[in-house]
Amino acid sequence: xxxxVEVSVFLISLLAPGVLYTMNNIPALQEPLPILGMGMVVxxxxxxxxxxxVQNKTKVDPLFYVFAEFSFTCMVGLTNALxxxxxxxGFMGFYLKMGEPHLSTAYAVMMSYWxxxxxxxxxxxxxxxxxxxxxxxxxxxxxxxxxxxxxxxLIPGVVIGKYGSNIRPAFWRNVPFFLxxxxxxxxxxxxxxxxxxxTADKIAAEQKKSLLSRPADLLLSLLILxxxxxxxxxxxxxxxxxxxxxxxxxxxxxxxxxxxxxFPRVMMLVYLFYAxxxxxxxxxxxxxxxCSWMLDWTIFFAAAxxxxxxxxxxxxxxxxxxxxxxxxxxxxxxxxxxxxxLAAVPTLLALRCLTDPAYFMKPVPKGQTNKxxxxx
Numbered sequence: 110x111x112x113x114v115e116v117s118v119f120l121i122s123l124l125a126p127g128v129l130y131t132m133n134n135i136p137a138l139q140e141p142l143p144i145l146g147m148g149m150v151v152x153x154x155x156x157x158x159x160x161x162x163v164q165n166k167t168k169v170d171p172l173f174y175v176f177a178e179f180s181f182t183c184m185v186g187l188t189n190a191l192x193x194x195x196x197x198x199g200f201m202g203f204y205l206k207m208g209e210p211h212l213s214t215a216y217a218v219m220m221s222y223w224x225x226x227x228x229x230x231x232x233x234x235x236x237x238x239x240x241x242x243x244x245x246x247x248x249x250x251x252x253x254x255x256x257x258x259x260x261x262x263l264i265p266g267v268v269i270g271k272y273g274s275n276i277r278p279a280f281w282r283n284v285p286f287f288l289x290x291x292x293x294x295x296x297x298x299x300x301x302x303x304x305x306x307x308t309a310d311k312i313a314a315e316q317k318k319s320l321l322s323r324p325a326d327l328l329l330s331l332l333i334l335x336x337x338x339x340x341x342x343x344x345x346x347x348x349x350x351x352x353x354x355x356x357x358x359x360x361x362x363x364x365x366x367x368x369x370x371x372f373p374r375v376m377m378l379v380y381l382f383y384a385x386x387x388x389x390x391x392x393x394x395x396x397x398x399x400c401s402w403m404l405d406w407t408i409f410f411a412a413a414x415x416x417x418x419x420x421x422x423x424x425x426x427x428x429x430x431x432x433x434x435x436x437x438x439x440x441x442x443x444x445x446x447x448x449x450x451l452a453a454v455p456t457l458l459a460l461r462c463l464t465d466p467a468y469f470m471k472p473v474p475k476g477q478t479n480k481x482x483x484x485x
Contacts, residue, residue: 113237113240114162114163114166114173114236114237114239114240115233115236115237115240117158117159117162118159118162118176118177118180118232118233118236119180119233121155121158121159121162121177121180121181122180122181122183122184122229123184124155124181125181125182125184125185125188126184126188126200128151129185129188129200129201129204130199130200132144132147132203132204133199133200133201133202133203133204134199138203139203139206139207140207141207141208141277141278141279142278144203144204144207144208144277144278144279145208145278145279145281145282148279148282149282152178152181155177155178155181156174156178159173159174159177159178166240170239171296172239172249172293172296172297173236173239175289175293176232176235176236176239176252177232177236179228179232179256179286180229180232180233182224182286183224183225183228183229183232184225184229186220186221186222186224186225187221187222187224187225187226187229188200188201188225189201189204189212189217189218189221190218190219190221190222190225193212193213193218193221193429194218204279207277207279208277208279208280209267209277209279209280210272210275210277211266211267211270211272211370213429214272214370214372214424214429214430215423215424215425215427215428215429215430216266216370216372216373216420216421216424217263218423218424218427218429219419219420219423219424219427220259220263220416220420222423223255223259223416223419223420224259227255227416228252228255228256231248231251231252232252234248235248235249235252244303246297246300246302246303247408247463249293249297250294250297250298250405250408250409250412251408251409251411251412252290252293252412253290253293253294253297253409253412254294254408254409254410254411254412254413254416255412255413255415255416256290257290257291257294257413258379258412258413258414258416258417259416259417259420260283260286260287260290261287261375261379261383262372262375262376262379262417262420263283263372264283264287265371265375266370266371266372266374266375266376267280267371268371269371269374269375270369270370270371270372270374271369271370271371272370272371273371294409298405302401302404302405304404304466304470307466307467307470311467312467312468312470312471315398315467315468316398316399316467316468318468320395320396323468325461326395326461326468329395329454329457329458329461330392330395330396332450332454332457333388333391333392333395333454333458334392335450335454336388336450336451336454336455337385337388337389339447339450339451340377340380340381340384340385340388340451341381341385342354342355342358343358343363343366343377343380343381344377344378344380344381344382344385346358346359346363346366346377347359347366347367347373347374347377347378348378361437361440362436362437362440362443362444363425363436363440363444364433364434364435364436364437365421365424365425365430365434365435365436367434368424368430368431368434372420372424373421373424373425376417376420376421379417380417384410384413384414387406387410390406391403391406391407391410391458394469398468398469399469399470399471400469401469401470401471403462403469404462404463404466404469407455407458407459407462408459408462408463410455410459411455411456411458411459413455414451414452414454414455414456415452415455415456417452418448418449418451418452419452421448422445422448422449425444425448426441
């Protein structure tokens, strides 16, 4: 009996530490160009193993190869995180020296933990559902939002930060890992959404209610406004706003924002120019009935913010961040509370849309029950 595909993917991913250990002990493979070349060869070999793993399948979703290849890189990331925190050794030394030195930063360590635990778990569940013929669209959007969020911070952060003057050829392997999640997100958004049908009467009743008649939505709108205000404020802080409030915040509360690695500055600008318009759109969706796009974009955005805030909070406290840039011990409570709040609001909004989607749905013919399924 052939093993389940997700088991094959799991076993293939476990080859990553062995590959790293081997390269770390062969000097000929520790130069910049050989590192990039070997990286491409290894990913090609992984693809070959994946093709063999599904050769008996009549039809394979192209996204399977994306999720499976990324599963392998997740194990590389987890190996890096464990080595940087001193749990293991002898795997990443050559790569940090001649490949991607920025992977030793606190931000990259937290990012690697997220990839190795959250993304890897998501991939296994998605692949399991994929080959069982079950929908994985929402789980895929979770991954796409999270992956895109970390790539749009990582790559510009490296270029403009203190590691920008030491970019090695291996850094450019991030380009396909930057582009592929956008392609995957496009495919996922393009696919039909499967959801329970709600009766036309219930949809009409929900959509007649004003925002004041929906206390949960009113509260969410206020929370979103608060998150927007905090995002604007921190955007101004990293743009060197001369206001005393901004000066006090960056020096006394969150000095990590001025860490020369560049990641926190880029992240705050991403919030300012990308998250802020999305949050504005969500307030519109909460006040305008029939915005079915809310059901997808809130999932995508919640994952993006959760990943970003995990990395930001963790890096601002991590021992690999210089002491002068860490959050002062006496300011942990307000700073961590505000940062957790920024991650929690999109999650609460996504859960609200998922658990009671009637307000965001388009009317359906009378007589249908909410136990039936439809492609929306």
